[in-house]
Amino acid sequence: MTLQSWLQIVVTLLIGALISVPVGRYLAWVVTDRKTFLDRLFDPLDRVIYLAIGHRICSEKMTWKTYTLHMLMTNLVMAAIIYLILVFQDYLPLNPLHFPGMEPLLAFNTAISFITNTDWQAYGGETTLSNFSQMAAITFPMFSSATTGFVAAIAFIRAFSRSGGGTDIGNFYRDFVRFTTRVLMPAAFVLGVLLIQQGEPQTLQTAVVAHPIQGTAQTIVMGPVASMETIKHLGTNGGGFCNANAAHPFENPTPITNLVQTLLMIVLPASIVVCFGEMISDRRQAWILYGVMGALLLIFLPVTLLSEQSGTPALAKVGVEIAATQGQPGGNMEGKEVRFGIAESGLFATVTTAFTTGSVNAMHDSFTPLGAVSPFAGMMLQCIYGGKGVGFLAALVYGIIAVFVAGLMVGRTPEFLGKKIERPEIVLVSLTLLIHPLVILAPTGWSMVMSYGLASIANGWAHGYSEVLYAFASSAANNGSAFAGLNAATRWYELATAFVILMGRYPPIIFMMALAGSVVAKPVTPMTSGTLRTDTWLFAGFWLGVILVVGALTFLPALLLGPVAEFFAMQRQLLF
Amino acid sequence: MLIVLMLILLLGSFLALGGLVHFSENLIQPPSALGDDRPADAPDGA
Numbered sequence: 001m002t003l004q005s006w007l008q009i010v011v012t013l014l015i016g017a018l019i020s021v022p023v024g025r026y027l028a029w030v031v032t033d034r035k036t037f038l039d040r041l042f043d044p045l046d047r048v049i050y051l052a053i054g055h056r057i058c059s060e061k062m063t064w065k066t067y068t069l070h071m072l073m074t075n076l077v078m079a080a081i082i083y084l085i086l087v088f089q090d091y092l093p094l095n096p097l098h099f100p101g102m103e104p105l106l107a108f109n110t111a112i113s114f115i116t117n118t119d120w121q122a123y124g125g126e127t128t129l130s131n132f133s134q135m136a137a138i139t140f141p142m143f144s145s146a147t148t149g150f151v152a153a154i155a156f157i158r159a160f161s162r163s164g165g166g167t168d169i170g171n172f173y174r175d176f177v178r179f180t181t182r183v184l185m186p187a188a189f190v191l192g193v194l195l196i197q198q199g200e201p202q203t204l205q206t207a208v209v210a211h212p213i214q215g216t217a218q219t220i221v222m223g224p225v226a227s228m229e230t231i232k233h234l235g236t237n238g239g240g241f242c243n244a245n246a247a248h249p250f251e252n253p254t255p256i257t258n259l260v261q262t263l264l265m266i267v268l269p270a271s272i273v274v275c276f277g278e279m280i281s282d283r284r285q286a287w288i289l290y291g292v293m294g295a296l297l298l299i300f301l302p303v304t305l306l307s308e309q310s311g312t313p314a315l316a317k318v319g320v321e322i323a324a325t326q327g328q329p330g331g332n333m334e335g336k337e338v339r340f341g342i343a344e345s346g347l348f349a350t351v352t353t354a355f356t357t358g359s360v361n362a363m364h365d366s367f368t369p370l371g372a373v374s375p376f377a378g379m380m381l382q383c384i385y386g387g388k389g390v391g392f393l394a395a396l397v398y399g400i401i402a403v404f405v406a407g408l409m410v411g412r413t414p415e416f417l418g419k420k421i422e423r424p425e426i427v428l429v430s431l432t433l434l435i436h437p438l439v440i441l442a443p444t445g446w447s448m449v450m451s452y453g454l455a456s457i458a459n460g461w462a463h464g465y466s467e468v469l470y471a472f473a474s475s476a477a478n479n480g481s482a483f484a485g486l487n488a489a490t491r492w493y494e495l496a497t498a499f500v501i502l503m504g505r506y507p508p509i510i511f512m513m514a515l516a517g518s519v520v521a522k523p524v525t526p527m528t529s530g531t532l533r534t535d536t537w538l539f540a541g542f543w544l545g546v547i548l549v550v551g552a553l554t555f556l557p558a559l560l561l562g563p564v565a566e567f568f569a570m571q572r573q574l575l576f
Numbered sequence: 577m578l579i580v581l582m583l584i585l586l587l588g589s590f591l592a593l594g595g596l597v598h599f600s601e602n603l604i605q606p607p608s609a610l611g612d613d614r615p616a617d618a619p620d621g622a
Contacts, residue, residue: 065597065601068597069594069597072590072593072594072597073590075590076586076587076590079586079590080583080586080587083582083583083586084583087579104578104579104581104582105578105582107582108582108585108586111586112586112589424603424604427603428600428603428604502589502593506593506596507593507596510593510596510597510600511600513600514597514600514601514603514604515604517601517604518604
């Protein structure tokens with residue numbers, strides 16, 4: 001890779017890190033009900049929303065159970081509305097291309113996918129959805145699902161920041177409304193205008209017909225793209241207006257939009273860590289966690305970049321220039337936009353899976369075997385910053401495991417952020433940790449032995465297996481990116497991925513909220529010489545080690561059968 | 577028919593998740609509520 005390529009990556013990551021600090025502090029202001037500069041604008045809107053929901057319910061203190069049940073109920077109602085919109089879109093307005101209602105099983109899959117922040121798409125947006133569906137059934141849950149994940153994380157942090165004795169972890173509706181109106185709505189509006197200025201369509205005109213020199217008329221579908229693109233990345237959603245997602249010139253037309261979209265994926269998941277430090281009044285602890293997540297990102301990102309730049313022996317044998325030069329990018333350019341090249345495609349692929357967004361500006365199916373390892377790692381570990389709130393919670397799960405293991409090793413009381421870690425907490429983090437590999441590996445195994453699972457695979461041998469593994473990893477991590485090559489629009493994959501998406505999303509949130517309910521009532525234990533400190537870089541190294549060891553023990557065998565086996569085959573010029 | 581069936585499946589899924597909330601609540605009950613004969617405030621190792 002050229003120096004310019006490395007500089008692009010370093011500058012992008014540095015900007016993301018720098019932005020995350022003030023944004024994180026602003027998030028802390030929002031969730032702790034302090035005055036913000038947007039209050040004058042949005043307070044009247046908040047009051048209307050609170051009035052519609054009911055003032056009493058919006059002001060009561062909630063236990064973890066009440067908070068979680070209200071979260072589930074609102075998600076259910078929204079999912080049902082999305083489902084009905086998709087199924088009956090032919091009876092709804094803004095459908096001038098007369099798309100029929102979505103097939104019920106696909107609509108079920110799509111509703112679950114979007115309400116859970118996954119945005120797995122077993123359909124092509126521009127050939128399936130009306131503009132009304134794109135706005136009301138796709139863009140709307142991009143706001144609400146991001147907010148759901150965020151408020152779960154905030155409630156969890158509150159439990160650790162309270163001195164104990166109570167059961168209150170905040171009010172779900174108040175958190176939900178304030179995060180939407182103080183963060184997502186204004187940011188999405190301002191950045192949406194920027195994307196329009198860069199050339200992204202924002203129109204209710206549905207299509208134009210072009211007459212290229214081949215003579216065949218070509219229908220180019222347009223719509224409210226820019227408004228979807230901002231929240232798609234800001235909310236780590238990832239579902240595209242078009243099937244090609246952020247590789248499509250309408251969704252990602254310029255280098256500036258590519259930079260902005262990459263930064264948008266980074267900013268809020270990274271900011272939550274800063275917000276965490278502000279809420280528990282311990283910035284040092286937050287930087288330790290930030291460092292652990294950052295180290296993981298820096299471990300896996302070069303694997304993809306260097307592997308893509310190395311290309312394949314088969315390409316080298318036929319005379320393809322592998323090294324990047326002034327005039328050409330070299331390496332493996334299959335499935336990549338020439339305008340983005342290897343650096344921006346590799347960075348986007350790593351960020352979209354590490355921050356569990358799921359949008360793509362290159363086809364991950366065309367990556368080299370080891371180039372696909374970091375997207376796999378991002379989704380399997382789920383804590384390299386991770387998606388909105390949920391990635392942060394996953395990182396804390398590993399942190400609690402690290403505290404417990406380290407405590408056992410050195411004979412000290414396991415405490416995390418001053419709260420004792422006892423049997424219920426360990427049971428809950430273990431359940432959270434186990435459910436993720438279960439819902440990835442079990443359906444992958446099942447798909448690889450059943451005819452209806454194998455029938456969808458387009459490529460042979462290890463690569464075909466990787467396609468299936470990727471589909472379930474993406475679903476379980478609520479990522480939504482696809483490895484392509486796999487036909488997911490079948491009954492088996494629509495039902496199986498929907499189930500995996502649900503199990504990958506809600507049970508971990510429920511277990512973590514229960515853990516919040518357990519620790520909120522515990523008093524803060526004073527720090528003594530017997531306390532295992534979690535705000536040291538030594539502990540950060542241990543935390544990182546626990547993540548890597550647990551992740552490797554869980555997923556390495558599955559990766560050996562796919563990308564790693566394919567890598568060795570590739571060395572013998574066997575391609576799939 | 578399939579439209580209604582999928583809607584029921586959606587409702588059922590969330591109902592099951594509601595059940596998981598109750599299951600989790602039992603997990604964090606103090607030891608005495610789980611039938612453990614130790615007092616809830618017993619010291620570690622008691």
